[in-house]
Amino acid sequence: MAQIELTCGDILALRADALVCPAHKHLIRGRGLSAQVYDRGGAALAAACEQQPECAVGEARLTRAYSLPVKYLLHTVTPQWSSGDQWGAQALVELRRCYESVLSLALQNRLKTLLFPALGAGTNRFPHEIAAHQALEVLLEHVGEFDKLTVCLHTPTALAEWRRVGKRFFGG
Template sequence: MPISVVTSDLTRLPRDAIVNAANSALLGGGGVDGAIHRAAGPGLLEACKALPQVAPGVRCPTGEARITPGFLLPARYVIHTVGPVWHGGHRGEAGLLAQCYRSCIALANEHAIASIAFPAISCGVYGYPPEQAARVAIATLRKIAPDAMDVQLCCYDAHMASIWQDALNRA
């Protein structure tokens, strides 16, 4: 399974699926989530609203994933996952982050997705240290992603890409 690091706008990648670092309500937000919702158009919000709530205001608990069409995006699908908020690493954050990647790959397998792009899940407003997140992501993906799946780790700038590329080179 090829894993590569790219510096790009996730919403412009022509992949079978892109992953949205979402909040548990799946109703849009800031950062990657907001950018994906804006680029996909209003159909994405409607599709997210149609997903059942598993608790009041929660359509996707931390560590799980949901899938919707990509609507106006070049990607056929958006896989939404909710990463953990960083609390110093002592509240199971690494396990929850790894579960995000496992949940996304499981949905990708179910939908015969051959190419997928991930953002740096939880590294924005959720505060996960990028160096630690990259190690968790790459170790998890190497264990579970099918050999035929093309996995991109999409970073928004060169600094973040260098962190993720370094983790990939060391793995």
């Protein structure tokens, strides 16, 4: 049975069938990891993204990865964290939907190894504890459908937080 691997480092140096990329609704160059992906993917990726329909928050789109060390990119538009105010519950539902949409699209395209960043926890400001809980809950529901699911965190502090959440809530 597949496991969820939590690691820390440069996600763009890892290999898998697909990399999950936080996206802008028009699949244009965004900030953070999105900017790095688009810079590496170049004009070919930008042209492929222009052919995709608009992507609402929580949805996912698939493109080739071009010059990246993965075959495909699974683009998903993550919600903005609003500091837990009255819209916080909606943001949690939308973040879960990002993971569910990505996993569904991956299965439809027979992708068996996926690389995830901490969706929502970068420029969209979800606290890692909250992002980790939502992600791990969804990923654990589907882990048996894949060969390998890897969550690559940007810092050792984030990795420690995700591991703490995994152990506390999911016994991992």
